[in-house]
Amino acid sequence: MSIEHFCIYTINYGDYMIREITAMEARKNFRELLNEVKYRYDSILIKKAGRPMATLIDVDLFEKIRILKYQFDSLTDELGKTYAGISTEDAEKEIKE
Secondary structure, three states, X not given: OOHHHHOOEEEEEOOEEEEEEEHHHHHHOHHHHHHHHHHHOOXXXXXXXXXXXXXXXXXXXXXXXXXXXXXXXXXXXXXXXHOOOOOHHHHHHHHHO
């Protein structure tokens, strides 16, 4: 039986497709899901009891996310140092200007 049979639903975002699937079906069809992620660049959102628990994404997308997270963390650290000792209200006013 195809994995599509067990899919909760699929969302297309341009070149990326995000498929939602239950944790039980992910466990049963893990090999097929890995192939979909690697060769079709799909992303899989795994839910347990209706709640998002994990995702399967291709390595290239993972690397992009990892780099963006590092850059975001670096920028927020810089902002924290820049506004050290300044009240939150004054910092927010300056940022808005």
